[in-house]
Amino acid sequence: MRAPLPTPLVTVEVADTLRRGVPAVLVASTGDPVRLGPGGEDVVDLADVSGKAGATSRQGRAWVVGVGDGGPGDWRKAGASLVRALHADAEKAGGTTFDVRLPEDVTAAAVAAFTLGAAVGGYRFKVSGEEPPKRVKSLRLVAAGAGLAEAVRKANTLAAATSLGRDLANTPSNVKDPSWLAAAAVKAARVAPGLRVDVRDEKWLAEQGFGGVLAVGGGSSRPPRFIELTWPGTDSGLPHLVLVGKGITFDTGGISIKPAEGMHLMRTDMSGGAAVIAALVGIAQQSLPVRVTGLVPAAENHVSGSAYRPGDVITHYGGTTTEVTNTDAEGRLVLADALAYAVRNLxxxxxxxxxxxxxxxxxxxxxxxxxxxATDDDLAGRIADAGAKVGESWWRMPLLEELAEDVRSDIADVRQCPPGPGGITAALFLKEFTGDVPWAHLDIAGPARADRVYDEVVAGATGFAARTLIELAETYTQPNTIG
Incomplete structure (x- = not known):
C-alpha cells in the first residue's frame, strides 16, 4: 500500500518581503469595479478577474484569487481554491512555491482562515502504486501586521489536526483495525512531547468489564482496543476536559447487517475517534495548560458465529445493563463503556x-x-462558538425529557434503541452513563464524510470536529472558566 502518512500539506508562512523570481498571487475583493490588492497594477486582463470568493485566474506568471467580502469564510475558501488551482497547474510543469501579496490592512483572522484553507484545501489521499503527481509545496504570505505569524502558526496546527483526522478515517479497513488505530495514535503522539498514549487489549477489557466494547468487537477476528491519550497540562487549577470518540474501524452492522450500498464508506465510522486523537495531538503541540484526556474505544463490528445478537443483554463498565435491539447501533454501546469509565476513574x-x-x-x-x-448551556455555547471560530458549524438539538423514560428496558436497565427521533433517543441513551458531569454529545454522521469538494473540504473523510475540540480546550485555559 502506498499512501504516505501523514499526508503532506502545503507549508504556509509569513514574510515581509517578496522573493526575487518567485511567481506572485494577488487578491481581489468584490466591488464594482473589482478591488485589487497590492500588485494589482500588473494585472493584464481585468475582464478575467473576479472578486468572488475562491475565483482564480492566471495573469502571466501571476495568479489572482478572489476573497469575496473579506469574511473568514471567504478567505478560507480563497486559500483552498487557490491551492487546488496551483496543484492542477503544477501537474503541467507549473511552480511549486508562490508569494501571496496581502493587503496592508489584512487581519489576523483573515490570514488564519486563508492559511487553514490553503493547507487542507488541497489534501489528497490516494492508495496507488504510481508516484504522486507534482504538487505545490509552499506559500509565503507577504504582509506586515501584528500577530500574523502567530495566527499562521495556530492555523497550521489546526490544519495538521484536520489532516490527521482525515488520514485515519480514510485508511482502508483491510489495513485499519483496532490494533492499527492504536499504533497510529502512538505514532501521531510522538510529535507532541508530553502526550502519553496507553493502549489496552481485549484481556484488559474483559478484566475491567467493558461489555459494550467486547460485544461489538466479538464478531471480528481482529480484537478491540481501548486507547487513552493523556495531556497533563501545566496548571492543576484548570478544568479537566475528557473527550471520547467512537472508534469503529469498520461497521458491517453485525447481524442487523447494513445494505451493501454505502457500506464501503464505513471505513470512516471511526471519524469521532480520529477527531479525538487529532485534537489531543493539536492540544499538546500548542502546550495548552489545561488537562485533557482522550478516550477511543476501538472495535470492528463484524458478522460471524461469535457476533452479538439482537435480544442480548450486555453489562457495561460500572455495571449498567443494556438490552440490545439492533447490532447496527453499535457506536452507543462502545461509547457507553468509555463514558462510564471516564466518570468513575478520571x-x-x-x-x-x-x-x-x-x-x-x-x-x-x-x-x-x-x-x-448538551446538559449544560455554557458548554453548548462554548462548542458552538469554537466551531464558528474554526469554520465548523454546529446546531444544538433538544434533550427531550419526555422521551427519557423510553430509554428504560423491561429486561435490563436500559435499551439500546428506544423508539422516537433517533438522534435524540441515542443521545438520551448516552446520557445515562454521564453521571452529573457537564456533558455534550456531538453527532457528526453528516459532516464527517463528503462526496464532493466545497470550501476547504475534499471528497472522503473531512476531519470534522478536530478543530472544534482544540478550540474548545483553549477556552478552558483560564481559571474559573466553568459555569
Missing amino acids: RPDVLVDVATLTGAMKVTLGVRTGGLF
Whole structure:
C-alpha cells in the first residue's frame, strides 16, 4: 500500500518581503469595479478577474484569487481554491512555491482562515502504486501586521489536526483495525512531547468489564482496543476536559447487517475517534495548560458465529445493563463503556463525546452541520462558538425529557434503541452513563464524510470536529472558566 502518512500539506508562512523570481498571487475583493490588492497594477486582463470568493485566474506568471467580502469564510475558501488551482497547474510543469501579496490592512483572522484553507484545501489521499503527481509545496504570505505569524502558526496546527483526522478515517479497513488505530495514535503522539498514549487489549477489557466494547468487537477476528491519550497540562487549577470518540474501524452492522450500498464508506465510522486523537495531538503541540484526556474505544463490528445478537443483554463498565435491539447501533454501546469509565476513574469537569452515530442526524441537519446535544448551556455555547471560530458549524438539538423514560428496558436497565427521533433517543441513551458531569454529545454522521469538494473540504473523510475540540480546550485555559 502506498499512501504516505501523514499526508503532506502545503507549508504556509509569513514574510515581509517578496522573493526575487518567485511567481506572485494577488487578491481581489468584490466591488464594482473589482478591488485589487497590492500588485494589482500588473494585472493584464481585468475582464478575467473576479472578486468572488475562491475565483482564480492566471495573469502571466501571476495568479489572482478572489476573497469575496473579506469574511473568514471567504478567505478560507480563497486559500483552498487557490491551492487546488496551483496543484492542477503544477501537474503541467507549473511552480511549486508562490508569494501571496496581502493587503496592508489584512487581519489576523483573515490570514488564519486563508492559511487553514490553503493547507487542507488541497489534501489528497490516494492508495496507488504510481508516484504522486507534482504538487505545490509552499506559500509565503507577504504582509506586515501584528500577530500574523502567530495566527499562521495556530492555523497550521489546526490544519495538521484536520489532516490527521482525515488520514485515519480514510485508511482502508483491510489495513485499519483496532490494533492499527492504536499504533497510529502512538505514532501521531510522538510529535507532541508530553502526550502519553496507553493502549489496552481485549484481556484488559474483559478484566475491567467493558461489555459494550467486547460485544461489538466479538464478531471480528481482529480484537478491540481501548486507547487513552493523556495531556497533563501545566496548571492543576484548570478544568479537566475528557473527550471520547467512537472508534469503529469498520461497521458491517453485525447481524442487523447494513445494505451493501454505502457500506464501503464505513471505513470512516471511526471519524469521532480520529477527531479525538487529532485534537489531543493539536492540544499538546500548542502546550495548552489545561488537562485533557482522550478516550477511543476501538472495535470492528463484524458478522460471524461469535457476533452479538439482537435480544442480548450486555453489562457495561460500572455495571449498567443494556438490552440490545439492533447490532447496527453499535457506536452507543462502545461509547457507553468509555463514558462510564471516564466518570468513575478520571473525575472530569467537562465530558464531550463525538461520533458518527445516527443516520437520523444526517437526515435532520445534512452533511455540513454537526448535531450538538448538551446538559449544560455554557458548554453548548462554548462548542458552538469554537466551531464558528474554526469554520465548523454546529446546531444544538433538544434533550427531550419526555422521551427519557423510553430509554428504560423491561429486561435490563436500559435499551439500546428506544423508539422516537433517533438522534435524540441515542443521545438520551448516552446520557445515562454521564453521571452529573457537564456533558455534550456531538453527532457528526453528516459532516464527517463528503462526496464532493466545497470550501476547504475534499471528497472522503473531512476531519470534522478536530478543530472544534482544540478550540474548545483553549477556552478552558483560564481559571474559573466553568459555569
